Amino acid sequence: MVKEAVDVHMESKNLVVRYGSRVGVGVGGGVNLPLYRHKVTALIGPSGCGKTTFLRALNRMHDLTPIARVEGEVLLDGENIYASGVDPVLVRRRVGMVFQKPTAFPTMSIYDNVAAGLKLVGIRDKRRLDEAVERALRGAALWDEVKDRLRTPASGLSGGQQQRLTIARALAVEPEVLLMDEPTASLDPISTQAIEDLLLSLKEQVTIVIVTHNMQQAARVSDYTAFFLNGEMVEFGPTETIFTRPKDLRTEAYITGRFG
Amino acid sequence: MKTLEKDLALRRRYRAERFMMGLVALGTLLAFLILFLVLAYALAQGVGALNLDFFLKDMRPPGESGGGLRQAIVGTLIVDGLGLLIALPFGLAAGVLLAEYPDHPVNPYLRLLSDTLNGMPAILFGLLAFVLIVKPMGGFSGLSGAFALGFLMIPILARSTEGVLSLVPKEIREAGLALGLPRWRVILSLVLPTARAGLITGVLLAFARAAGEAAPLLFTAFGSPLLELNPLKPMDTLPLRLFAFAISPYEDWHRQAWAAGLVLFGLITLTSLLARWASRRF
Ligand SMILES: Nc1ncnc2c1ncn2[C@@H]1O[C@H](COP(=O)(O)OP(=O)(O)O)[C@@H](O)[C@H]1O
Ligand SMILES: [Mg+2]
Numbered sequence: 253m254v255k256e257a258v259d260v261h262m263e264s265k266n267l268v269v270r271y272g273s274r275v276g277v278g279v280g281g282g283v284n285l286p287l288y289r290h291k292v293t294a295l296i297g298p299s300g301c302g303k304t305t306f307l308r309a310l311n312r313m314h315d316l317t318p319i320a321r322v323e324g325e326v327l328l329d330g331e332n333i334y335a336s337g338v339d340p341v342l343v344r345r346r347v348g349m350v351f352q353k354p355t356a357f358p359t360m361s362i363y364d365n366v367a368a369g370l371k372l373v374g375i376r377d378k379r380r381l382d383e384a385v386e387r388a389l390r391g392a393a394l395w396d397e398v399k400d401r402l403r404t405p406a407s408g409l410s411g412g413q414q415q416r417l418t419i420a421r422a423l424a425v426e427p428e429v430l431l432m433d434e435p436t437a438s439l440d441p442i443s444t445q446a447i448e449d450l451l452l453s454l455k456e457q458v459t460i461v462i463v464t465h466n467m468q469q470a471a472r473v474s475d476y477t478a479f480f481l482n483g484e485m486v487e488f489g490p491t492e493t494i495f496t497r498p499k500d501l502r503t504e505a506y507i508t509g510r511f512g
Numbered sequence: 513m514k515t516l517e518k519d520l521a522l523r524r525r526y527r528a529e530r531f532m533m534g535l536v537a538l539g540t541l542l543a544f545l546i547l548f549l550v551l552a553y554a555l556a557q558g559v560g561a562l563n564l565d566f567f568l569k570d571m572r573p574p575g576e577s578g579g580g581l582r583q584a585i586v587g588t589l590i591v592d593g594l595g596l597l598i599a600l601p602f603g604l605a606a607g608v609l610l611a612e613y614p615d616h617p618v619n620p621y622l623r624l625l626s627d628t629l630n631g632m633p634a635i636l637f638g639l640l641a642f643v644l645i646v647k648p649m650g651g652f653s654g655l656s657g658a659f660a661l662g663f664l665m666i667p668i669l670a671r672s673t674e675g676v677l678s679l680v681p682k683e684i685r686e687a688g689l690a691l692g693l694p695r696w697r698v699i700l701s702l703v704l705p706t707a708r709a710g711l712i713t714g715v716l717l718a719f720a721r722a723a724g725e726a727a728p729l730l731f732t733a734f735g736s737p738l739l740e741l742n743p744l745k746p747m748d749t750l751p752l753r754l755f756a757f758a759i760s761p762y763e764d765w766h767r768q769a770w771a772a773g774l775v776l777f778g779l780i781t782l783t784s785l786l787a788r789w790a791s792r793r794f
Contacts, residue, residue, distance in 0.1 A: 313686065318615050345692030355683040359705045369691035372701050418687065425691055 261289035261459045262310060262347075262429060266324035269305050269314060277302030277309070279483035282324045286488075287429070287476075292451055292460040294474035294491065296467060297506070301480040303463040307431050310461065311347035312340040328429075348427035348458075352434040354414035356406035363402040365417055369425035384424050391457070392420035393450050412443025419450070423458075430454065432462040436469070448473050467507055471495050479503045551777070558770025566771060570738050571753070574762045581772055583739040584753040588779070590741070591654050591733050591749055592723045595661030596715065603666045603718070604711075607673020612699050622670075629667035637663040638728035646732055654740065654747030657733025661722040668721060672714030676707045709794035716787035720780045726751030750776045 263286045268278030277283060283306060287293050295303045305314075312333060314320040325332045333343045357365050364371070366385045375381065385402070389395040394416040398409070406417060415435060422430060436444040451460060451473045464470050470477055471491060478488040479500075487494060487503045498504045565580045572579030606622055613619070641660035646652055680703050688698035704711065726749075729735075734746040735756060750772050757769035 311690065313690065316686070316689065341689075341692055341694050344690055348692075349686075349690035351683060351687065351690075353683055355681070355687045357684065357687070357702055357706070359708075368688075368701075369693065372688075372691075372693050372697050421687075421691065 259289045260286045260327075261329065262287040262461075263327045264306070264309070264324065265327065267306070267309055267326060268323040269302075269309050270321045270323070271317070272319045275483050276305035276320070277480070277483050277485075278324070283485040285478055285485060287459055287461055289459050290455050290457075291475040292455050292462060292473055293476040293478065294470035295461065295463045295478050295480060296465065296470045297480035297486075299465060302483045303465075303480050304433055305483075306480070306485075307349075307433055307461060307463055310429070310431055311344050311349055313344075313349065315340050345425055346427055347429040347431060348422035348425065350415070350418050350422055350430065350432045350435050352437050354411055354418055354438065356409065356414045356417050358405075358407050360406055361403045362398050362406045362409070362417065365406045366420045366424050368421060385420075388420040388424035391423045391450075391454065392416045393446055394420055410443070412439045412446065415439060415443065415447065416450070419447070423454075427458060429459045429461065432460065434463050434465065436464075436466075444469075467495075479506060481506070554770050554773050554777070558767060558772075558774050561764075561767040561771035562774060566768075566775075571768070573737075574760065574765060577764055581748075581750070581753055581768060581775070583736060584748040584750045584772065585775065586739060586741070587654065587733070587736070587748040588723055588750045588776075590743060591657045591729070591747055592661055592719060594655065594658035594743060595665060595722055596719050598658060598662030599665035599669055599718065600715070603669025604673055606666070606670035607677060608699060608704075610670065610674040611677035612695075612703065626667045626670045629663070630671060633727070634664055634725050635727035635730070637661070638730055638732050641728065641732045649744075652732060652734035652746040654733050654743035654745065657729045657747060657749070658743065660728035660732045661725060664725065664728055665718040665722050668718045669714060672717065673711060676710030676714060677703060679710065680706045709791045712790040712794060713787040716783050716790065720783035720787070723779055723783070724751055724776060726755045730755075750779075 264283050266278075266282030266284065268282045269276045279302075285306075287310075295306060297303055308314050309322055310326055312322075314322050322334060326334060328343065328346065332338070333340075333347075357368060360368065363385055366388050367381050370381060370384055386395060386399075389398065394413060397413060398417075401408075406414065409417060415438075419430075419432075419435070436447050439447070448469065451462070454460060462470075462473065474491045476489065477491040477494040479486045479494065479498075479502075481502055487498060487500045489499075494503065495507055498507060563580075565578060566582075567580060567585060568582055569578070569580035570583045571581055606626060609616055610619060610622060610626075638660045640663055641656045645656035645659050649656065684702055684706055685698055688702045689695065693701075729749055729752050733749055733752065735752045736746045736748045740747045754769050754772040754776065757765040757772065760766070
């Protein structure tokens with residue numbers, strides 16, 4: 253138990269993200285949040301509280317938003333990913349991301365979608381690609397549904413299948429950490445169930461951070477939960493504690509459904 | 513009382529709307545009517561000169577009947593095609609830079625340049641090619657004409673490329689980058705292929721636009737009465753020939769000028785249709 257608690261995979265230190273003069277996350281002091289290895293950490297809170305902003309700071313996606321400024325540190329195995337000289341491309345290879353809207357690459361087949369991260373950095377070995385694609389699709393619980401039509405356009409898949417495809421695509425490059433921003437927000441209950449089941453098996457391979465504004469989902473899938481409100485990280489702890497004995501009144505108000 | 517007032521206001525609004533709709537319909541009708549008249553007149557005047565010889569034979573001297581405008585048709589395809597090849601890398605690169613690297617320090621200048629060039633009279637592109645190509649090479653040539661048309665096409669391509677790329681959802685870029693792909697790879701392998709239909713459409717429309725230009729070719733490609741396949745020599749094109757024939761005093765040539773107009777119209781319509789087809793097909 254003690255060993256587990258110190259096995260921090262990623263960690264934010266005094267993290268503040270600003271959009272221009274406005275603070276997206278880190279109101280009232282920067283966010284300090286540990287993400288434990290091979291655990292699922294859920295980020296919860298009402299819309300606009302800074303969950304996505306925090307998540308995108310973990311793999312330097314804010315680099316693409318001209319007005320976004322990141323202050324503080326994000327440590328990946330103890331190394332600051334914002335230190336000068338760190339290549340954001342390499343950070344993103346280690347810290348993958350799945351977005352709210354399922355976005356299969358529309359011009360590619362199912363196979364090429366999954367292989368994209370490998371093929372496009374020059375891996376051509378067919379055996380290796382085949383293996384990686386199968387492993388990733390199995391990992392995303394999609395293999396059985398698509399194994400007979402790998403060469404068909406990915407746009408032919410349903411929303412839930414496309415979302416699992418994007419998970420497979422992220423897994424194929426073998427990241428250590430997988431960031432998921434409301435991955436089931438646009439899915440039907442059955443697809444949602446499939447992805448929740450998936451998370452439990454995935455955490456054997458990767459550390460997972462999942463944003464959700466569905467508290468039941470957070471309670472079902474996560475080991476740790478962080479509650480955000482108005483750009484502030486209010487409370488962090490084991491999911492059970494947060495949902496049964498929260499320390500902060502605002503957390504309690506939120507989980508009992510009094511706002512948000 | 514209140515409802516009556518509202519009623520009146522509403523009725524006035526309906527009347528205004530009907531009036532505006534009428535104006536729009538009238539304008540559309542007028543535009544089509546003019547196009548139709550031009551086409552009908554060109555057909556009446558030129559269709560007699562449109563036979564197989566028109567496509568297979570070069571022009572004849574005045575007074576001799578028969579002949580065709582093969583040299584101008586082939587010349588148009590070569591000069592415009594070469595121009596497109598010259599413009600393509602620059603136009604695409606500028607469009608990509610504007611759409612994909614909005615913060616790049618050269619972009620304000622690039623945009624200014626592109627907007628200026630877009631509004632520049634076509635003949636000035638001819639002047640530019642005259643100074644840059646004709647003078648140093650010591651003579652008129654199809655190649656210099658290609659450069660003139662190329663200059664003309666660059667800003668058109670840049671603008672259409674930028675427009676089409678900005679329609680690609682940002683989720684595609686983010687998904688690519690989140691896979692740990694470098695930015696240039698995301699653009700090349702994900703963004704451009706996603707936009708390919710629009711890109712092809714833009715290229716075809718630039719080609720069609722340049723195909724109809726005579727002014728930039730007056731002192732570059734210059735024109736030639738005989739088929740010329742060597743782009744280092746003066747070459748003929750349909751708009752050039754149309755212009756030369758139209759201002760000539762000969763009846764035969766007038767008819768052929770109309771026919772040249774018809775063929776040009778056909779070529780441009782065909783290219784535009786192809787562009788529409790491409791935007792659906794890909
Ligand atoms: N690109 C952006 N530009 C400006 N403000 C933004 C941007 N993205 C998010 N914000 C602001 O930052 C705050 C946090 O947003 P976000 O992280 O998206 O919240 P959540 O994901 O919890 O709904 C909000 O006030 C939002 O308006
Ligand atoms: Mg969000």
